Amino acid sequence: LAKSCPGQETVTLYLRGVALRGRRPRPAPPSTSPPPASTSHPIKQEDNLTETRLVSHSQITRLYSRFTSLDKGENGTLSREDFQRIPELAINPLGDRIINAFFPEGEDQVNFRGFMRILAHFRPIEDNEKKSVAVSEPLNSRTNKLLFAFRLYDLDRDDKISREELLQVLRMMVGVNISDDQLGSIADRTIQEADTNGDNSISFNEFIKVLEKVDVEQKMSIRFLH
């Protein structure tokens, strides 16, 4: 962790939600050590404890080894090419969007913290978390999971899934053999079903509402990250 986030004076390691702060060892004199690669952004010291209780200790090691195995450039960050090297993602219809979700606005590199942050959305919800009254909702709450999915539809971040955005997603999922007209009618039907306020697009609340019968906590959780 210390290696992956160079340039920080203190690295906050979260072990089961308890922050252990430690000082990073002083970097060696510049002539002998490799120049530290530029990071995406420094860790904000005032990060909220509950927000960043990402994964458990055992998972950190597993994810970190995965991170390093993906990181061919060995500079402590992942670029888009690193993700595209994963073979299954290439054939996934949503592959590009998923990759883009990892990278914050306008950035081209993601460090381990950002990597874990996205994956934390998919942690199973635990019972004690459900009961605890957190200052801010944990990343893997139902609403935040749905928000993550919503953002994958809504690329222009206007908090609405418009007809065109829906059409793009449908086209990606369905392939090239279906005509535009048919996809158009499906999209129209979808919006018509979900839209309650008549603005011809699906807002986040409407999105939550149509998925209320779907068991999102189970569907959007990966046991691996438990």
Place this chain on the structure above:
Amino acid sequence: KCALLRCAPRSLPVPSSSSSSSELSAPLTGMLCVLVLVCVSVASASRDVGNNETRRDAAGEESPHLTNSTSREKVFPVLALNYDHVRKPFEIALWILLALLMKLGFHIIPRVSNVVPESCLLIGVGLLVGGIIRAIREEAPVLDTKLFFLYLLPPIILDAGYFLPIRAFTENMGTILVFAVVGTLWNAFFIGGMIYGVCQIEGAQLASVDLLSCMLFGTIVSAVDPVAVLAVFEEIHINELLYILVFGESLLNDAVTVVLYHLFEEFCHAGTVTVVDILLGVVCFFVVSLGGILVGAIYGLLGAFTSRFTSHTRVIEPLFVFLYSYMAYLSAEVFHLSGIMSLIACGVIMRPYVEANVSHKSYTTIKYFMKMWSSVSETLIFIFLGVSTVAGPHAWNWTFVVFTVVLCLVSRVLGVIGLTFIINKFRIVKLTKKDQFIMAYGGLRGAIAFSLGFLLTENETKSMFLTAIITVIFFTVFVQGMTIRPLVELLAVKRKKEGKESINEEIHTQFLDHLLTGIEDVCGHYGHHHWKDKLNRFNKTYVKKWLIAGDRSSEPQLISFYNKMEMKQAMMLAESGSAGRLPALMSTVSMQNIQLKQSARGRAIPSISKSREQEIRKILRGNLQNTRQRLRSYSRHDLFMDPFEDNVSEVRFRKQRVEMERRMSHYLTVPANRQEPPAVRKVCFEPEHRVYTYDDSESPRGPAARPRPGPPETVGLLKETLPRPNQSGECRTKAREEQEAQEEQDPLKLSRCLSDPGPNKEDDLSR
């Protein structure tokens, strides 16, 4: 609950009005029917005991009144009585009729069926009938094993397997398997062992029962019964997770039961058990379950493959489904594999491909016949259970029976709690205490236990075992079955969320599937989604090409789902008969949208050029005429209306066409050419993949019923017709041949929706 009514499409009005008016006389007539039937069945029972077998062999001999064997006058018998000839089918039909009349009667009396589940009522009727038969000292038909396992059980299992909710089942597969295998094993050994301990108690006169017999007994009585679970759980509408857990367990424990039963039975004869035997037992378990699934899968694939070629003979399509499934069951039973798992596997594998291949009518037929048969079977099983209870030889032993019942309950509770504790460590969504309670309480025993007990070899303990089994069954079905509904309400267990299927859910669920698969790949984790995605891909690239006919083999799942939904909606629309009544049929979501979307309606009406409008009209007319020409031939193998109905419907249909033209003219400014094309018997107008079927039941609407710019639903449907002319309009700019090819394609697409094409059509077109 009436199984048929449950499955009826929503457009069919439930005939509640008729039943309410006849409510007063219904119980009376019901009782009368029962009495009559009972008398006749009793009479038939007595008659076949009285008849000797030799009488039947005599060639066409009638009763002695009318024929004269002694005198030489040959009087021609005008009326003769020959009951032997039809005895067996007559009695079977009578029993089934009795069962169905009972079912009917229970639903006409609503108060009773709300409190007591149907299974209890049916057992009660069976007890009554059995008592009557016994009172007149005749032999009652018993629920013998062959009848049960070969004829009564398969329809129920097939129905359950064919309509199994696959998604929920596969997501909870681990939990279900643990409960089915480990849970049943625990139950069997615990009950068997403890009963043996009880038998050793002095003073219970049970010392003769040895350990192996007790274990056999434990096996028989430990299995949760799918029939009983279905009968009770269907009525309480519990949430899908609990339903699939208990029901899935009851289905999958068949393998365990079969293996253990045969194992212990062999040991009972052999006398001793060795370690090798136990190891062989474990191997046998895997062979039985996996072999059963394999047999079912083979038959399922065969059935799917066969259905690919049935486009010319639609009438016999449903039979293939039933026959292949039944063969799967019987083939598995031949090798002592698990017939139930084979049947489930066959139904599950066959279903997606068959549904893509068969016509809509065949699909409906399959659905209704399955529900019908399973309903009849269920009813008969419970009635026979009651009859057999009265008839069977009983040996009541207080200690044994009471301890059996208590031990069943205790072992079930302990098993569920223990297993849930272990399983919750691996589950994402944990099972709460309420869930555990319902699962423990829902472990009902039923007719399978009884039949297995009946299969036991005759010895002195068999009667005692049978009595205990029957007591357990009665206890679980009556006490637990009756109290589960108030308990569910008391504990506020989550109920099944009813709702129309929604395209949103389908799209978003698929979206989430892809998303999760991608995230799993990023993590490098080969989890549930990863394998499901691989299976889907394999299915799409290889299997579908082989098993699905025509161009539907490459149709994405989303598109077929959408088409199905649209077709259902179009048929509802057509059957309702008018746009004015439309809001009643639409989902509540769309309902809200109607009021709110007044302003949005402007967008729904596109402006199209005059040339395209003419194109629309031309294509409309062309299709209608084509259809008409095709339908003129009549053949016994086609499910068309008979010619008499044709004249009646012609007039009606002409009015409907006028109506349709009027609706279209709202959106088209080119006035319709008023030439009246000859009326067609039946129209199937399908732009792209939409179906707009005018059914015979549609009421004719006079000219006065001019719809205002209809609600968006109509707009939506009709708007979808318009894009096609856009497409064909573009074709106009291309070569002339292309346009003709386009029009040729429409009949092709028409043939999809014309469920039962006549032979001529297939000659015209080559698919």
